[in-house]
Amino acid sequence: MKINDVILQTVTRIVVFIILTLGVYLFLSGHHNPGGGFIGGLVLASAFVLLYLAFDIETVHKGTPFDFKIVAAIGVFISVTTGLGSLLFGSHFLTQTFAHVHLPVLGETELATVVLFEVGVALTVVGTVVTIILSISEDV
Amino acid sequence: MNTVITAIMLPFLAAVLISLLYKRLPRTRIGWFVLFVPVSLFIILARYIPAIAKGETYSYSIDWIPSYGIRFSTYLDGLSMIFALLITGVGSLVILYSIYYLSARESLHHFYIYLLLFMGAMLGVVFSDHLFVLYAFWELTSISSFLLIAFWYHRKNSRYGAQKSLLITVSGGIAMLVGFIMLFVMAESASIRELIATFPSLSNESLFLPAMILILLGAFTKSAQFPFHIWLPDAMEAPTPVSAYLHSATMVKAGIYLIARFTPIFGGDAIWFWLISGVGIFTLFWGSLNAVRQIDLKALLAFSTVSQLGLIVSLFGLGSVALSFGSSTESVIYTQATFAALFHLVNHSTFKGALFMVVGIIDHELGTRDIRKLGGLMALMPITFTIAMIGSFSMAGLPPFNGFLSKELFFAATLNIQQVDLFSLATWGWLFPVIAWIASVFTFVYCMIIVFKTFFGAYHPEKLEHHAKEAPIGMLISPIILACFVIGIFLFPNVLGDSLLRPAMTSVFPSIAQVSEQLPSISIWHGFNGPLYMTIGVIAMGVLLFRILRRWQPVYRLLPPEWSLNALYNLALVQAEERSEKITRSYMTGNLRDYALYVYLFFFITIGGGLYLTGAFSFDMSNNAQIRIYEWILVFVMMIAGVAILFAKSRLTATLLNGVLGYSIAIFFVLFRAPDLALTQLVVETVTTALFLLCFRFLPEWKKETYKRKTKVFHAIIAIATGTLVTLLALSVQSNKMFESISVYFENAYELAGGNNIVNTILGDFRAFDTMLEIVVLFIAGLGVFTLIKLKAGKEEQNIENK
Numbered sequence: 004m005k006i007n008d009v010i011l012q013t014v015t016r017i018v019v020f021i022i023l024t025l026g027v028y029l030f031l032s033g034h035h036n037p038g039g040g041f042i043g044g045l046v047l048a049s050a051f052v053l054l055y056l057a058f059d060i061e062t063v064h065k066g067t068p069f070d071f072k073i074v075a076a077i078g079v080f081i082s083v084t085t086g087l088g089s090l091l092f093g094s095h096f097l098t099q100t101f102a103h104v105h106l107p108v109l110g111e112t113e114l115a116t117v118v119l120f121e122v123g124v125a126l127t128v129v130g131t132v133v134t135i136i137l138s139i140s141e142d143v
Numbered sequence: 144m145n146t147v148i149t150a151i152m153l154p155f156l157a158a159v160l161i162s163l164l165y166k167r168l169p170r171t172r173i174g175w176f177v178l179f180v181p182v183s184l185f186i187i188l189a190r191y192i193p194a195i196a197k198g199e200t201y202s203y204s205i206d207w208i209p210s211y212g213i214r215f216s217t218y219l220d221g222l223s224m225i226f227a228l229l230i231t232g233v234g235s236l237v238i239l240y241s242i243y244y245l246s247a248r249e250s251l252h253h254f255y256i257y258l259l260l261f262m263g264a265m266l267g268v269v270f271s272d273h274l275f276v277l278y279a280f281w282e283l284t285s286i287s288s289f290l291l292i293a294f295w296y297h298r299k300n301s302r303y304g305a306q307k308s309l310l311i312t313v314s315g316g317i318a319m320l321v322g323f324i325m326l327f328v329m330a331e332s333a334s335i336r337e338l339i340a341t342f343p344s345l346s347n348e349s350l351f352l353p354a355m356i357l358i359l360l361g362a363f364t365k366s367a368q369f370p371f372h373i374w375l376p377d378a379m380e381a382p383t384p385v386s387a388y389l390h391s392a393t394m395v396k397a398g399i400y401l402i403a404r405f406t407p408i409f410g411g412d413a414i415w416f417w418l419i420s421g422v423g424i425f426t427l428f429w430g431s432l433n434a435v436r437q438i439d440l441k442a443l444l445a446f447s448t449v450s451q452l453g454l455i456v457s458l459f460g461l462g463s464v465a466l467s468f469g470s471s472t473e474s475v476i477y478t479q480a481t482f483a484a485l486f487h488l489v490n491h492s493t494f495k496g497a498l499f500m501v502v503g504i505i506d507h508e509l510g511t512r513d514i515r516k517l518g519g520l521m522a523l524m525p526i527t528f529t530i531a532m533i534g535s536f537s538m539a540g541l542p543p544f545n546g547f548l549s550k551e552l553f554f555a556a557t558l559n560i561q562q563v564d565l566f567s568l569a570t571w572g573w574l575f576p577v578i579a580w581i582a583s584v585f586t587f588v589y590c591m592i593i594v595f596k597t598f599f600g601a602y603h604p605e606k607l608e609h610h611a612k613e614a615p616i617g618m619l620i621s622p623i624i625l626a627c628f629v630i631g632i633f634l635f636p637n638v639l640g641d642s643l644l645r646p647a648m649t650s651v652f653p654s655i656a657q658v659s660e661q662l663p664s665i666s667i668w669h670g671f672n673g674p675l676y677m678t679i680g681v682i683a684m685g686v687l688l689f690r691i692l693r694r695w696q697p698v699y700r701l702l703p704p705e706w707s708l709n710a711l712y713n714l715a716l717v718q719a720e721e722r723s724e725k726i727t728r729s730y731m732t733g734n735l736r737d738y739a740l741y742v743y744l745f746f747f748i749t750i751g752g753g754l755y756l757t758g759a760f761s762f763d764m765s766n767n768a769q770i771r772i773y774e775w776i777l778v779f780v781m782m783i784a785g786v787a788i789l790f791a792k793s794r795l796t797a798t799l800l801n802g803v804l805g806y807s808i809a810i811f812f813v814l815f816r817a818p819d820l821a822l823t824q825l826v827v828e829t830v831t832t833a834l835f836l837l838c839f840r841f842l843p844e845w846k847k848e849t850y851k852r853k854t855k856v857f858h859a860i861i862a863i864a865t866g867t868l869v870t871l872l873a874l875s876v877q878s879n880k881m882f883e884s885i886s887v888y889f890e891n892a893y894e895l896a897g898g899n900n901i902v903n904t905i906l907g908d909f910r911a912f913d914t915m916l917e918i919v920v921l922f923i924a925g926l927g928v929f930t931l932i933k934l935k936a937g938k939e940e941q942n943i944e945n946k
Contacts, residue, residue, distance in 0.1 A: 029822075035899035037818035039906065045826040072929065079922050082915050097915065099908040101897030115897050117907040120914075124907075127918040131925035132830060138932045139837055 008057065015057035022050040030125055034113075040121030044128025051133050060141070071137065075130025082123030085116060145203035146191075147217040147270050150184050150227070154263030158256045165252035174242035177255045181234035181262060188227050195224050196642045198649060202272060202336070216334060218272035221646025225485060226269040226400050228643070229492050233392040234262050236621035240500055241384035243617035244507060254294060258388070261287035265393050269400055274323040274333040281319065281361070284397060285312040288389050292381040304377035307712070311364050311374045319361025319401075325354035326408075339407045339653060346412065355409045358401065359418055366398025367449050368456060369426040373708050376445040383503030386441060391448050391495035399452065399488060402459050406481070406651050411466030413565075420560075423457025424578050426450065431585035435592065435692075436699045440502045440512040443589060444495070447538065450586060451491050454553060454579075458484035461556050461575070464563055465655065474655055476559060481651050483552030485644045490537065490545040490632060497625035498534040498593070501527055504618055505597065510608030514592065519602030523611040526619055528598045533626045537633075539590035539685070540583065540678060545632035547678075554579065554674035580677055587685030588692070595689075740858070743865050751868045760871055763878035773814055781807045794839050802832040819902045 030043025051071075054063045086097040094100075101115035157180045165173060191201070204216030219227075238258070245251060264287055267280030286309075293305035327333045329348045330341050362368075367375040378390055389395070402419060409415045430450025437443040462481030468474035504527050505520070506512045521528045533544060540550030557579045561572035604610060613619075632639055688695070730737070754760060784803040791797040805828035812821035850858070889901050889909065896904040906914045 033900060033903045033907075034897070037822060037900065039819065039900070039903040041906075042819065042822045042826065045823070045830070049826065049830075072926070075922050075925055079919055082918060086911070086915060097911045099896065099911065113897055117896070117898070117904075117911075120907050120911060121903075124914060124918050127922055131921045134925045135834070135928045136830075136837075138929045139834065141932075 012057050015053055019050050019054055022046060022053065026050060030121065033121060034115060034117065040124030041128055043121075044125035045132065047125065048129045048132035051129070052136055055137070055140070060137070071130045071133040073130070075127050075134060078123045078126030078128070078130055080123070081126065082120055085119045085123065088116070145201075145217065146187060147201065147203060147219050148205070148215070150188065150231075151217070151263060151267045151270055153184060154180055154259040154266065158259040158263070161252050161256050161259070173251050173255055174238060174245075177259060178235060178238045178242070180259065181231045181238060184266075185228065185231035185235055188224070188231060191219065191224065192642050195219070195221055195646045198646060204272070207276070212333065213275055214273055214334075215276055216272040217270040218336060219270065220650045221643065221648070222400070222403055222650035223269045225489065225643050225647050226396065227266060229396070229489065230262060230265050230269070230393050233388060233492055233496050233625075234258075236496065236624060237384045237388040237392075240387070240503070240618055240621040241382070243615055244384055244503055245382065254291075254382070257287050257290040257294070258385070261291065261389065261394070265397065268397050272335050274327060274335065274338075277335075278316070278320050278323055281365075281397065282313065282316050284394055285309060285316055285365075288312070288378075288394050291385045291389060292378050294382055294385065295380070298380065300377075301380040304374070304380040308374040308378045311371055315361040315364025315371065318357045318364075322354045322357030322361065325350040325357070329354070335404060342408045351409075352414065355412070355415055356418070358405060358409075359415075362398035362401040363422060364398070365401070366395050366452050366456060367426075368398070368422050368453060369429050369449075370708050372426060372430065372449040373712055375449055376442050379439075379441040379445050383441070383499060383506060386444075387496050387499035387503065390445065391499055392492040395448060395452055396488065396492070399455055399459070399484075402456060403481075403484075403647075403651055406459060406463050406466070407653050410463035416460055416463055418460070419463065420457045420460030420575070423453045423455070423460055424575060424582075426453025427457060428578050428582040428585075429453075431582045431589065434589040435585055436696065437589075438514055440505065440514060440517075440593065440597070441499075443514075443593065444498055444502060447586070447589060448495060450582065451487070451495065451538070454582075455484045455487050455491065457575075457579075458487065458553060458556060461560050462651070464560065464565065465652065467565055477556075477563065478648065478652055478655065479552065479559070480556035482640075482644060482648055483549055483556055485647050485651075486552060486636075486640070487546075487549035489639065489643070490549045490629070493625050493628040493632065494534040494537040494544070494546060497530055497622040497629065498538070500618070500622040500625070501531045501534065504614040504622075507618070508609060508614055509611055511606070514596045516603060516606040517597045518600035519598070520611055521598040523602070524598075524613050526613060526623070530619075530622045530626045531598065532594050533629050534622075535590040535593045537629045539587045540681065543633050544629050545636070546629075548633060548636050550583065551674045551678065554583075554677045555672075558673045576677070580681065583677075583681045584684045584688060587681055588689050591685065591689045592692075740861060743861050747861070747864055747868055750872070751864075754872070754875075760875050761878060762874050767877075771814075774811075777807055777810055777814070794842065795836070798832060798835045798839065801835070802828060805832070817902075819900070 026043050026046035029038035029046055030040060031038075033039030033043065051063075051067070054066075089098040089100075090096060097120075099115065099117040099120065101113060101117070104112055104114050106112050157177065161173060161177070164176075168176065201219040202217065204214045207213050207215040238255075241254070241258075245254065261284060264280045264283035268277060268284060271277035271280060289305050289309040292308055293301045295301045323333075326338060329350050330338050332338060332341070364371040375390060375395065379386055381389070427450050430446045430448075430453055434443050434446035434450060437446060458480045462478055462484060465474040465477035465481075468477070502512060504524075505517065508524070509517070511517070537544030537546035540546045554576065557575040560575055563572065602611070730741070781804055784800045784807070788797050788800045791800060805824065809821050809824040809828060812818075812824055889905060892898055892901045892904040896908040898904040898908070
């Protein structure tokens with residue numbers, strides 16, 4: 004019996020964007036408010052999981068044409084290389100810095116190297132969580 | 144470079160050379176190449192005899208491990224001179240003999256490498272002045288002896304004998320090492336000469352007695368003293384040259400060397416005296432008693448070696464009494480026992496080496512060593528017979544052979560010891576001459592067995608593999624030389640005494656200054672006195688016992704074979720193996736739950752017990768915050784969920800209850816104002832619960848536990864105890880805040896890291912290293928899950944490792 008899950012799919016279409024937005028918001032707000040790379044990554048991952056639940060794997064793969072294992076690897080790579088970056092400026096490994104810069108559109112903005120590090124964390128979390136869930140569910 | 148160090152190193156270098164050269168050299172030539180080593184060493188060392196006789200000593204040392212103060216220090220004095228000459232002299236003769244004894248088909252290069260290793264190690268033992276260097280060489284003799292005994296490794300008995308000798312001698316060696324360490328701790332020096340110089344201050348230390356007993360254990364196991372003698376008869380599975388060299392002339396005398404070397408330190412102590420003389424004299428008796436019953440000539444010689452070693456050891460014990468009198472003319476009388484020991488040591492090496500070689504010739508020519516098959520060889524093998532007779536009669540203590548002289552000195556020493564008024568010798572001293580006399584009678588009997596059962600009587604060609612004929616001259620040279628020494632030493636005993644034994648006496652008794660001058664010279668005819676009457680008694684009684692041997696030999700069957708020391712040794716080995724296996728099986732059950740139990744038990748006992756004993760548990764509730772109503776409710780929910788998991792009937796229930804616990808914790812984080820943690824906990828709990836549910840679809844039904852009630856109760860007790868302990872620990876920690884918290888520093892997060900979220904600045908900035916490695920962990924876990932599922936290594940029938 005083919006189950007007609009049109010309601011689920013329609014709701015998902017809308018909800019996924021809300022979740023993705025929330026994930027990005029949590030990620031960006033982490034510096035001053037609750038949130039950060041880890042939580043942001045988990046929330047983003049849950050958006051992908053919801054997609055996989057609502058649609059079949061092939062459809063999702065067409066929409067998101069990247070391998071989550073590679074995403075996770077890129078995440079680890081970014082985190083480690085940002086740590087190495089500080090060595091170029093004569094600091095210790097993983098030294099983070101920040102500055103207040105005046106940008107054309109955004110105005111007075113705080114830029115911090117810790118965001119780059121957190122990008123790595125977030126990508127690793129997204130990649131790993133989706134990889135684990137996909138691997139197990141594909142095995143069923 | 145110093146001669147002594149050259150002497151130690153030359154055999155090792157030669158051994159290395161053999162391993163390089165054996166393919167280029169013709170097989171038969173290896174022996175001749177090896178022979179060059181001991182002969183040249185003997186000549187080099189012999190050149191020092193006149194200087195040593197004048198009382199000179201040579202020492203030399205080079206740094207080995209300077210940071211531990213271990214120096215490769217050597218010392219050449221009278222005592223080490225005797226042993227070194229025996230090692231190189233008998234070594235040369237044995238190698239010459241082995242060239243003719245071993246056929247070219249044997250793996251000769253192995254044989255000579257082992258033999259050279261042994262020779263170098265033995266020289267190292269007698270020349271070392273440093274305790275730990277001595278120990279290193281000591282173990283090297285055990286190992287090379289092990290290799291030589293198992294030379295014919297395809298034979299079961301060879302392997303058994305080698306294993307036995309290694310187990311016993313190495314156990315003793317380890318005991319000796321512990322003793323050495325104790326000595327080192329007491330004297331703060333590892334040099335034997337320095338130890339001797341400081342010995343009076345040592346005897347009051349509490350470690351003095353344990354050190355003495357442990358060192359003696361090493362000496363007794365090496366020298367095959369009762370009850371450790373059992374390895375020696377089994378070591379007779381080695382090729383006969385090995386038996387002649389290791390098990391009569393050198394290795395078994397390493398223990399004797401050790402006793403002689405340490406006499407200046409420990410001698411004069413009652414326990415030292417009684418242990419050495421008691422064990423020695425009993426070994427003398429026991430060895431001679433057992434030698435008579437043997438039917439294999441080599442086994443007979445093995446027991447006779449045990450017995451003779453006992454004689455030498457007991458003489459060293461009797462001589463050590465002199466040290467308790469200090470430096471006086473009176474004490475010199477008692478040092479004669481030690482003089483006799485050194486004299487017999489040399490004599491024993493000569494006649495026992497010759498006898499082993501004779502037995503080897505008989506074995507080689509006739510194919511058997513069983514005395515029941517032998518007989519009537521006198522006319523067929525006249526030279527062999529002559530050597531055997533000289534050796535045996537010397538061992539029995541008959542004139543005109545050197546054994547007679549040392550046996551007379553031995554009897555004299557046992558008679559003298561009764562006059563000592565120390566160590567309750569006035570009460571028990573009479574035992575020494577009595578046991579010595581009885582043992583000598585048995586010695587006489589087995590010596591007669593060697594000569595008369597082998598060479599007299601009827602010849603039985605049908606029982607032999609080959610027809611009897613005289614051995615080739617090459618095999619006869621070495622025993623002839625030794626036999627010449629046997630007679631030569633009898634005729635001119637004082638040549639040996641003055642040049643070698645007197646300087647050695649100074650080494651054994653450095654505190655008695657007059658010792659080397661006041662010793663009387665050995666005289667062949669010493670008048671009608673106690674020792675001579677004893678010898679006449681020995682001969683009369685021995686002849687009588689040998690005549691009626693058949694009538695009293697059944698006495699040996701009175702004791703069942705299960706009562707022997709060998710049976711005890713085998714039983715101990717078997718039991719050790721069975722018991723240890725049983726013990727291991729009893730706790731290595733393969734059940735993970737049991738292992739978890741051990742972990743918790745260990746945790747409970749060490750942490751709980753340790754903290755209880757140190758009194759670390761203390762509770763202080765005064766600083767605790769007020770508990771709010773939400774917290775009460777939450778704790779109540781969690782407790783219900785936690786207890787309910789234990790009684791859950793299905794896996795789904797358990798998982799969901801686990802989820803309840805997880806979400807409650809998230810709410811706790813909210814209550815205790817940790818928003819980041821609460822967020823993370825919520826998402827992670829959701830993901831893990833989903834994963835659990837996904838995985839549990841594939842697991843079988845949750846079965847009811849089949850544990851016994853008793854086990855369940857025990858598990859419950861352990862669980863409750865561990866939980867209580869952790870609670871107590873947490874409460875104690877909370878009550879004992881010893882330092883100010885460092886979290887004040889992180890309150891400057893905005894100034895230092897530009898962020899208002901302290902938690903995230905700690906994770907990403909202050910302590911980013913942790914975070915970096917945590918995401919690596921996460922990544923590895925993801926890859927692990929992926930590979931486990933995709934590869935499915937376990938499901939394939941073929942073992943991947945064997946591909």
